Amino acid sequence: MKIAVIGTGYVGLVTGTCFAETGNNVTCVDIDESKVKSLQAGKITIYEPGLDVIFDRNIKQDRLHFTTDLAEGIKGAKVIFLALPTPPGEDGSADLKYVLGVAEDLGPILEDYAVIVDKSTVPVGTAEKVRDRIAVNAKVEFDVVSNPEFLREGVAVDDFMKPDRVVIGTTSSRARKIMETLYAPLVRQGNPILFMDERSAELTKYAANSFLATKITFMNEIANMCELLGADVDAVRKGVGTDTRIGKRFLFAGIGYGGSCFPKDVQALAKSAQQVDYDFSILKSVMEVNERQKTKLIPRMKEYFGGDLSGKTIAIWGLAFKPYTDDIREAPALYNINQLLEAGARVKAYDPEAMENVKKVIGDKIEYSDDAYEAVKDADALFIATEWPVFRTPDFDKVSEYLNNKVIFDGRNLYSLEEMKDLGFTYFSIGRENIYG
Numbered sequence: 001m002k003i004a005v006i007g008t009g010y011v012g013l014v015t016g017t018c019f020a021e022t023g024n025n026v027t028c029v030d031i032d033e034s035k036v037k038s039l040q041a042g043k044i045t046i047y048e049p050g051l052d053v054i055f056d057r058n059i060k061q062d063r064l065h066f067t068t069d070l071a072e073g074i075k076g077a078k079v080i081f082l083a084l085p086t087p088p089g090e091d092g093s094a095d096l097k098y099v100l101g102v103a104e105d106l107g108p109i110l111e112d113y114a115v116i117v118d119k120s121t122v123p124v125g126t127a128e129k130v131r132d133r134i135a136v137n138a139k140v141e142f143d144v145v146s147n148p149e150f151l152r153e154g155v156a157v158d159d160f161m162k163p164d165r166v167v168i169g170t171t172s173s174r175a176r177k178i179m180e181t182l183y184a185p186l187v188r189q190g191n192p193i194l195f196m197d198e199r200s201a202e203l204t205k206y207a208a209n210s211f212l213a214t215k216i217t218f219m220n221e222i223a224n225m226c227e228l229l230g231a232d233v234d235a236v237r238k239g240v241g242t243d244t245r246i247g248k249r250f251l252f253a254g255i256g257y258g259g260s261c262f263p264k265d266v267q268a269l270a271k272s273a274q275q276v277d278y279d280f281s282i283l284k285s286v287m288e289v290n291e292r293q294k295t296k297l298i299p300r301m302k303e304y305f306g307g308d309l310s311g312k313t314i315a316i317w318g319l320a321f322k323p324y325t326d327d328i329r330e331a332p333a334l335y336n337i338n339q340l341l342e343a344g345a346r347v348k349a350y351d352p353e354a355m356e357n358v359k360k361v362i363g364d365k366i367e368y369s370d371d372a373y374e375a376v377k378d379a380d381a382l383f384i385a386t387e388w389p390v391f392r393t394p395d396f397d398k399v400s401e402y403l404n405n406k407v408i409f410d411g412r413n414l415y416s417l418e419e420m421k422d423l424g425f426t427y428f429s430i431g432r433e434n435i436y437g
């Protein structure tokens with residue numbers, strides 16, 4: 001099938017590359033000329049494990065193309081994905097200017113029936129708006145379908161190729177058939193394609209992400225209670241997660257959720273609720289608690305250093321909002337760095353992938369280390385913000401030797417309390433006993 005993907009950001013590039021991999025002829029369109037040039041030259045523009053291999057293969061096999069020309073890109077395409085940014089506007093609601101702008105451009109250049117697919121996370125009612133915009137100048141028949149993505153950064157290829165489910169919002173049987181054919185190779189193992197109306201599909205995406213953000217936040221609140229009541233959040237997590245109604249995943253307490261989706265989607269759903277006069281109070285709490293949680297180790301650090309962090313050197317392990325990505329959007333690490341700098345501390349950071357992106361945002365306000373050990377050299381404390389596997393079993397002898405004080409503030413609960421006791425570290429984590437070495 002010939003398909004087009006408009007927007008070569010994270011979602012667009014994964015979608016285009018993976019659909020080329022299942023044998024479709026894909027053209028990705030973007031207005032950013034330098035990005036398209038890189039992609040045409042075979043240089044992938046995002047970091048996503050495993051995607052580069054598929055990308056190379058499909059370019060070589062001539063199934064994956066890039067252009068800045070919208071009309072050329074959609075020529076002959078049966079399905080046109082809109083994978084455009086929907087940044088939060090000033091009031092927190094999703095800004096649809098890119099999506100609706102492209103919809104308007106599409107109208108006059110559609111030459112044949114096509115299914116236009118909203119892949120971006122968009123508020124309920126957007127499919128109708130897109131349809132109206134295209135219809136203004138369209139000369140041919142078309143359908144607009146909502147098909148939200150559920151890709152996790154770092155494992156997006158797997159999530160795309162073996163989805164738990166595919167959600168497709170459409171009431172058109174013609175569009176349904178085409179989408180069914182397109183997705184058939186990805187659901188061979190029996191996972192469902194769930195067809196529903198457009199509005200329900202649009203809401204499903206917000207509901208899923210907000211639910212997961214709530215699940216994490218709930219555990220973070222339990223962790224805070226554990227600290228006050230002398231319980232251990234790891235034990236409680238196992239105790240509740242083994243109930244199949246609750247499930248083991250997304251129960252890890254820490255310094256809050258970040259990334260490009262959860263914060264934005266929770267905020268957008270809260271805004272939607274406000275617009276229809278619904279008091280979605282649980283979402284307000286989730287946002288509030290997550291905000292507090294991100295920097296909850298800073299007061300503890302201040303207390304440890306006698307109330308004053310000025311002149312102290314803090315090593316930070318992990319800058320990305322989670323492992324296996326270079327994405328630093330809404331990364332808890334950055335909120336902590338800001339507070340540390342405000343308090344007069346010096347920060348030495350290491351992250352396996354995200355340092356270049358951090359340099360672009362905060363430049364030389366902090367120091368960047370070549371590896372994890374370099375970061376702790378002469379530091380007064382180690383702060384862990386992201387659970388990269390390389391931080392899980394470090395050479396603790398080296399860490400103790402390099403640090404001025406054997407103290408770790410662990411925002412991701414990487415180490416066992418016994419290990420920290422045995423090694424003589426002072427260790428502060430989330431929802432667990434403090435260890436004084």
Ligand code: UDX
Nearest residue numbers: 149150151152153250251252256257258259261321322
């Ligand atoms: C998320 C959704 O999972 C995905 O379906 C959606 O399409 C996009 O948003 P992503 O943002 O890539 O994906 O990351 P995810 O792995 O879901 O983690 C989100 C945040 O929650 C991270 O900051 C992570 O550190 C945090 N998290 C996750 C926890 O704090 N505890 C957990 O138990 C799980």
